[in-house]
Amino acid sequence: MTCEIVYWPGFTGRAEPAILLLEDVGAPYTIDNDVQGRIASLADRLPVFACPLLIDGDLVLSQTSVITQYLAQRHGIDVAAEDQTAAAQFGYNLADIWRETYEGRKDGVEHYLTERFPRWLDVMEHSFQDGKRWYFTDDAPSWLDYLALNIVTLATYCWGEPAVAQMQGRARLWEWSDAMQARPRIKAYFDNSASLPVAYPEVQAPA
Numbered sequence: 001m002t003c004e005i006v007y008w009p010g011f012t013g014r015a016e017p018a019i020l021l022l023e024d025v026g027a028p029y030t031i032d033n034d035v036q037g038r039i040a041s042l043a044d045r046l047p048v049f050a051c052p053l054l055i056d057g058d059l060v061l062s063q064t065s066v067i068t069q070y071l072a073q074r075h076g077i078d079v080a081a082e083d084q085t086a087a088a089q090f091g092y093n094l095a096d097i098w099r100e101t102y103e104g105r106k107d108g109v110e111h112y113l114t115e116r117f118p119r120w121l122d123v124m125e126h127s128f129q130d131g132k133r134w135y136f137t138d139d140a141p142s143w144l145d146y147l148a149l150n151i152v153t154l155a156t157y158c159w160g161e162p163a164v165a166q167m168q169g170r171a172r173l174w175e176w177s178d179a180m181q182a183r184p185r186i187k188a189y190f191d192n193s194a195s196l197p198v199a200y201p202e203v204q205a206p207a
């Protein structure tokens with residue numbers, strides 16, 4: 001069944017992890033930009049507050065991390081049972097990183113890049129398990145990898161070259177990022193000029 005993502009028009013934002021996962025596994029999806037209408041029609045009976053939403057048949061989900069983990073489970077790429085707690089911790093960290101990276105840029109918090117972003121990048125670097133190619137697994141990306149790639153695209157878009165230089169300085173993170181972006185369907189998605197940017201021009205780093 002084709003699942004549906006509800007998100008704002010013109011950019012992918014917090015919907016990007018779900019989009020990347022669905023692109024990578026080759027699953028069909030649609031995107032509806034009527035955020036206010038859809039939330040208004042659902043919020044009187046379901047615990048939904050903000051987009052992204054994922055609608056899969058009768059199931060309606062909110063919260064980026066939950067949506068991405070659900071899609072990973074549905075497509076057989078969840079982390080192993082013994083890694084669930086560490087994966088959840090990383091997922092919560094990634095949600096914090098997303099909010100700070102975006103809101104820091106939106107609110108003009110220039111010291112975010114020098115003070116907090118490097119510490120968050122160390123968290124990402126230290127979240128790799130020894131010898132693993134992807135976060136928490138050696139076989140294939142799991143839901144954390146798509147959430148983490150969304151941080152790379154967001155930081156690059158919002159903070160530009162200084163953020164990229166910092167990410168390049170974390171060897172495991174950067175090697176992983178290259179490997180993620182070299183995956184054929186991920187590469188095709190990013191190479192496709194019809195794919196939307198991760199954010200909107202007002203928060204884009206100056207050229």
Ligand SMILES: N[C@@H](CCC(=O)N[C@@H](CS)C(=O)NCC(=O)O)C(=O)O
Nearest residue numbers: 013014050051052062063064065095
């Ligand atoms: N923790 C939520 C945050 C959701 C969120 O802040 N969504 C933004 C778009 S990225 C939004 O539409 N906010 C509108 C609002 O909070 O009223 C998640 O990760 O899904």
